[in-house]
Amino acid sequence: MEHRDKSRPATIRDVARRAGVSTATVSHVLNHSKPVRRDTAARVERAIRELGYQANTSAKSLASGRSAIVGLVVSDIENPFFPEVTRAFQEAAHLRGQETIVMSTHYDPVRTLDCIRRLAALQVAGVAVLTSEMHQSAMDYLARKGIRAVYLDVGKGGPHTANIAVDYSSGIRQAVEHLRQLGHERIAFISGPLELVSLRIRRDAFLGAAAACSIQPAVIESDLTIRGGYWACGRALSRFHPTAVMAANDLMAIGALHAAYDHHLHVPENLSVAGFDNILFSEYTQPTLTTVAIPRRELGEMAFQALWDLLSGENVEGRNYCLSTRLVVRESTGPAPHRTEPRRPIGASATRHDPATPGTNADPSEP
Amino acid sequence: MEHRDKSRPATIRDVARRAGVSTATVSHVLNHSKPVRRDTAARVERAIRELGYQANTSAKSLASGRSAIVGLVVSDIENPFFPEVTRAFQEAAHLRGQETIVMSTHYDPVRTLDCIRRLAALQVAGVAVLTSEMHQSAMDYLARKGIRAVYLDVGKGGPHTANIAVDYSSGIRQAVEHLRQLGHERIAFISGPLELVSLRIRRDAFLGAAAACSIQPAVIESDLTIRGGYWACGRALSRFHPTAVMAANDLMAIGALHAAYDHHLHVPENLSVAGFDNILFSEYTQPTLTTVAIPRRELGEMAFQALWDLLSGENVEGRNYCLSTRLVVRESTGPAPHRTEPRRPIGASATRHDPATPGTNADPSEP
DNA sequence: GTGTCAAGCGAAATCGGTTAGTATGATGAG
DNA sequence: CTCATCATACTAACCGATTTCGCTTGACAC
Numbered sequence: 001m002e003h004r005d006k007s008r009p010a011t012i013r014d015v016a017r018r019a020g021v022s023t024a025t026v027s028h029v030l031n032h033s034k035p036v037r038r039d040t041a042a043r044v045e046r047a048i049r050e051l052g053y054q055a056n057t058s059a060k061s062l063a064s065g066r067s068a069i070v071g072l073v074v075s076d077i078e079n080p081f082f083p084e085v086t087r088a089f090q091e092a093a094h095l096r097g098q099e100t101i102v103m104s105t106h107y108d109p110v111r112t113l114d115c116i117r118r119l120a121a122l123q124v125a126g127v128a129v130l131t132s133e134m135h136q137s138a139m140d141y142l143a144r145k146g147i148r149a150v151y152l153d154v155g156k157g158g159p160h161t162a163n164i165a166v167d168y169s170s171g172i173r174q175a176v177e178h179l180r181q182l183g184h185e186r187i188a189f190i191s192g193p194l195e196l197v198s199l200r201i202r203r204d205a206f207l208g209a210a211a212a213c214s215i216q217p218a219v220i221e222s223d224l225t226i227r228g229g230y231w232a233c234g235r236a237l238s239r240f241h242p243t244a245v246m247a248a249n250d251l252m253a254i255g256a257l258h259a260a261y262d263h264h265l266h267v268p269e270n271l272s273v274a275g276f277d278n279i280l281f282s283e284y285t286q287p288t289l290t291t292v293a294i295p296r297r298e299l300g301e302m303a304f305q306a307l308w309d310l311l312s313g314e315n316v317e318g319r320n321y322c323l324s325t326r327l328v329v330r331e332s333t334g335p336a337p338h339r340t341e342p343r344r345p346i347g348a349s350a351t352r353h354d355p356a357t358p359g360t361n362a363d364p365s366e367p
Numbered sequence: 368m369e370h371r372d373k374s375r376p377a378t379i380r381d382v383a384r385r386a387g388v389s390t391a392t393v394s395h396v397l398n399h400s401k402p403v404r405r406d407t408a409a410r411v412e413r414a415i416r417e418l419g420y421q422a423n424t425s426a427k428s429l430a431s432g433r434s435a436i437v438g439l440v441v442s443d444i445e446n447p448f449f450p451e452v453t454r455a456f457q458e459a460a461h462l463r464g465q466e467t468i469v470m471s472t473h474y475d476p477v478r479t480l481d482c483i484r485r486l487a488a489l490q491v492a493g494v495a496v497l498t499s500e501m502h503q504s505a506m507d508y509l510a511r512k513g514i515r516a517v518y519l520d521v522g523k524g525g526p527h528t529a530n531i532a533v534d535y536s537s538g539i540r541q542a543v544e545h546l547r548q549l550g551h552e553r554i555a556f557i558s559g560p561l562e563l564v565s566l567r568i569r570r571d572a573f574l575g576a577a578a579a580c581s582i583q584p585a586v587i588e589s590d591l592t593i594r595g596g597y598w599a600c601g602r603a604l605s606r607f608h609p610t611a612v613m614a615a616n617d618l619m620a621i622g623a624l625h626a627a628y629d630h631h632l633h634v635p636e637n638l639s640v641a642g643f644d645n646i647l648f649s650e651y652t653q654p655t656l657t658t659v660a661i662p663r664r665e666l667g668e669m670a671f672q673a674l675w676d677l678l679s680g681e682n683v684e685g686r687n688y689c690l691s692t693r694l695v696v697r698e699s700t701g702p703a704p705h706r707t708e709p710r711r712p713i714g715a716s717a718t719r720h721d722p723a724t725p726g727t728n729a730d731p732s733e734p
Numbered sequence: 735g736t737g738t739c740a741a742g743c744g745a746a747a748t749c750g751g752t753t754a755g756t757a758t759g760a761t762g763a764g
Numbered sequence: 765c766t767c768a769t770c771a772t773a774c775t776a777a778c779c780g781a782t783t784t785c786g787c788t789t790g791a792c793a794c
Contacts, residue, residue: 009512011750022774027752034753037772054488058434059750062425062779069468069489077450078647084445087471099489101436101468104454121421122436122466145376226651254651261653280445284593284621286628286653378780389744394782401783404742426780429749 010051019047030055061123069099070307071119073112075131077104079224079251080279081296085130088300096308098125105131107196107224113138120145126311128303132197148310150303153198157318162306164299164321168198169205171292171325172246175274176209178290178327179244183336184272186216188236190247190256192224202248202276218242222252229255237263237271243336244272250279250291257285257332268334278328287331294325377418386414397422428490436466437674438486440479442498444471446591446618447646448663452497455667463675465492472498474563474591480505487512493678495670499564515677517670520565524685529673531666531688535565536572538659538692539613542641543576545657545694546611550703551639553583555603557614557623559591569615569643585609589619596622604630604638610703611639617646617658624652624699635701645695654698661692 016023021044028034029044036044047053061067072089074082082104090100101122103115112134119127120141126148129138134154139161142149149161157163179187189206192199203219210217218240222228229252233245237259247253253275257267265271267287275282278293302321310318383390388411395401396411403411414420428434439456441449449471457467468489470482479501486494487508493515496505501521506528509516516528524530546554556573559566570586577584585607589595596619600612604626614620620642624634632638634654642649645660669688677685 012752013750023751024753024775025773028773031752034773035771040773054484056429056750057489058425058429059779060752062423062429062781063750063752065752065779067425077454078447080445080447080450083447083450087444090471099468099485101466104457118466122424226647258651280593281648284625379782380780383744390781391745391783392743395743398782401743402741407742423780426749427782429751430780430782432749432782 009056010053012053012055014051015044015047015053018051019043065123066125067123068097069101069122069124070304071115071122071124071127072100072102072303073115073119073127073129073131074102074104075107075133077102079249080281081249081277082130084280084296085300085303088297089128089304090300092301092304092308096304105133107131107133107193109133109135109138113141116141120147126150126307128307130299130303148307150306150310152303153201157320160310160318162310162318162321164302164306164323166294166299167322167324168202169208171294171327172202172205172276173209173212174327175246175290175292176206176213176215178329179246179272179274179333179336180213180215182244182272182334184215184242184244185336186218186240186242186244188218188220188233188240188242188245190229190232190236190245190252191219191221192248192252194221199248206246224249224252226251226255226258228252230259232256233259233273234263237265242271244274244333246274246276248276250275250277250282250289253289253291253332254281254285257287257289267332270337272333272336274333283330285332290330290333291328292325293328295323299323376423377420379420379422381418382411382414382420385418386410432490433492434490435464436468436489436491437671438482438489438491438494439467439469439670440482440486440494440496440498441469441471442474442500444469446616447648448616448644449497451647451663452667452670455664456495456671457667459668459671459675463671472500474498474500474560476500476502476505480508483508487514493517493674495674497666497670515674517673517677519670520568524687527677527685529677529685529688531669531673531690533661533666534689534691535569535659536575538661538694539569539572539643540576540579541694542613542657542659543573543580543582545696546613546639546641546700546703547580547582549611549639549701551582551609551611552703553585553607553609553611555585555587555600555607555609555612557596557599557603557612557619558586558588559615559619561588566615573613591616591619593618593622593625595619597626598622600626600640601630604632609638611641611700613641613643615643617642617644617649617656620656620658620699621648621652624654624656634699637704639700639703641700650697652699657697657700658695659692660695662690666690 012023012026016026021040025036026044029036029041057068070093072086076082086102093100105111105115112131116127116138127142128150130152132153151163153166154163187210189203191203194200207217218236220232220236222232229247233256236242236245245256247256253273256273260267260271267273275289275291278291282289282291302323306321379390379393383393388407392403393411396403396408424435437460439453443449453469460467472478472482479498483494483505494509495517497519499520518530520533521530554577556570558570561567574584585603587599587603589599596614600623603609603612612623614623620640623640627634627638634640642656642658645658649656649658669690673688
């Protein structure tokens with residue numbers, strides 16, 4: 001029971017007075033910034049406990065020039081991919097006594113810069129930018145301000161910056177080879193907007209793998225949403241006649257699943273579908289989705305770890321980290337329909353439910 | 368081109384010097400805290416622009432006693448329900464120049480208190496606690512520290528606190544009545560852990576509505592996950608033989624959909640399924656999910672608005688806000704199977720994929 | 735011309751920490 | 765016994781804003 005309780009919170013001076021030491025000593029006990037004799041430290045700690053003292057973070061960061069807050073910039077917090085990354089990052093940060101401010105850019109480079117500016121104004125110690133949608137100016141800005149930064153998929157780390165490279169190719173190659181082994185020879189790739197760096201990378205990985213397997217590829221650009229995947233798959237089916245489609249993220253793959261359904265195509269008997277990301281829901285679609293997993297928890301943890309290394313080491317030249325991806329085979333991929341057979345069965349026998357399902361489109365057959 | 372650029376960032380003193388005024392005046396121009404003559408203000412603003420001055424937030428919050436950061440505490444950032452709420456909140460906050468720190472409690476009251484403590488240490492101006500899983504002590508803590516707070520579903524707002532009440536009952540009643548009109552008389556309710564306040568509220572709403580419609584209810588407790596919903600639905604089917612199940616959230620409803628599938632039950636011909644939350648994916652399940660929508664954007668915006676009112680007004684007695692829910696009918700609910708017929712069809716004719724059985728079920732029309 | 739009042743502005747204290755630089759006492763060597 | 769040396773702890777100058785209080789000035793009434 002402290003009489004201070006009812007007035008304002010205890011300050012470092014209160015603690016110092018009660019422990020019979022100076023504020024400097026209290027500070028050193030708190031931060032282990034200089035050795036303090038055991039018994040002195042004990043007295044200080046006791047005083048801290050008795051007063052329920054909690055350091056004022058504003059004062060701390062004003063005096064020290066850095067706050068105990070780090071920034072995390074992601075593309076889209078509503079894409080189920082990111083909350084998991086965020087959580088892992090945040091938990092790792094918490095273990096080091098750092099709080100995290102999360103900001104979402106919605107894939108817009110201008111917003112990315114805005115977020116970075118706002119974070120800089122908060123005196124954050126460091127920033128992890130887990131979106132590739134960003135102009136060079138954003139990186140320059142952080143470098144100029146001396147703010148440590150971790151990036152995703154953007155070249156090499158430099159001084160005060162690290163980079164995490166996701167090895168999209170390996171997972172995508174696995175997926176393509178998997179499809180090839182199942183006999184697929186025409187595969188459509190549903191990409192996201194190709195002005196986005198990370199999507200160009202995925203597309204190129206796909207094209208590379210396809211070439212290596214002598215598969216005939218097609219690329220359709222869409223917008224990363226379920227609707228976009230639906231639309232793109234419909235388009236691919238009518239123009240390209242693939243036996244399999246692969247989407248650049250799971251949301252679009254889910255859209256593709258629906259498109260197949262509306263085209264009276266069984267998945268995987270008549271059409272194989274593969275996704276990318278391995279979001280939680282990919283395990284619960286009908287049929288469950290074959291997809292390329294990118295380890296989200298690891299990504300979040302690695303991002304913070306990289307940032308922490310930059311923060312704690314002096315002049316650490318930024319390292320480069322790498323994260324691999326791998327194929328997860330589920331039900332949505334299967335053997336390619338036999339070549340000589342028509343790929344699309346006719347009539348009700350292909351429908352999944354009651355044929356009167358609304359939204360059923362006319363048979364999208366092509367010449 | 369400022370020569371300061373290469374040294375340290377400009378301070379308020381630099382601005383004052385350049386504008387030929389005192390720091391006090393600069394501060395007043397910045398915060399409109401006192402009237403300043405137009406031409407003086409113009410000089411100050413010009414200096415600010417020329418120096419690229421950005422106020423140091425740490426200093427600001429140290430001096431003023433509050434930071435421009437607000438806290439948002441949610442139950443589970445990985446549940447797709449919350450990112451959307453978060454985003455709306457964050458955008459509303461941004462419009463008022465506030466940054467947001469989001470923390471996730473995973474439905475654990477102890478963590479909730481921990482989050483609140485950490486936020487308090489950051490001198491946040493206010494906190495929105497959008498989880499009901501919290502002990503009284505957490506609210507007391509905030510009250511004692513004088514931190515403005517907005518709560519969800521916990522009684523009335525008090526001094527410096529507001530409350531948002533979600534009207535679960537209306538949406539749930541709509542759902543129950545909807546099912547009753549379709550002829551359902553035995554409905555199982557898949558609840559989440561009943562030690563959680565918000566789930567007791569939902570269960571009670573369900574039981575109340577069921578009683579009013581003379582429906583025979585059953586309640587099964589589960590854990591809010593897809594797996595949990597799967598398990599609970601299986602259990603309900605074997606023990607209670609419902610013609611419809613309603614889940615306390617969409618994730619469990621999705622699990623129920625899968626359970627029905629594995630029990631060879633068509634949805635909705637043999638079993639109707641309804642969810643709660645209207646998460647994005649409920650629109651893309653197979654079949655699409657009938658569910659009770661709770662307006663997420665509105666919730667986020669309302670939460671911030673309530674907080675802002677508490678922050679800007681003096682001594683505003685906390686208001687009570689209310690948010691209504693409404694039923695969204697999709698494909699997963701349909702007429703109850705005819706009473707005199709067996710509820711569970713036998714054999715392959717009930718499977719989803721085998722198409723050879725159009726019209727397998729009796730005409731579900733009622734007498 | 736004088737008194738009153740408000741508006742506009744500045745000097746300086748303040749917020750609660752950090753951290754150089756310095757003082758103190760104990761210890762050991764010469 | 766004296767003087768470095770070392771380990772500890774203190775003094776006090778910051779960090780960059782806000783905010784109180786008092787001073788100057790000009791407008792206006794009488």
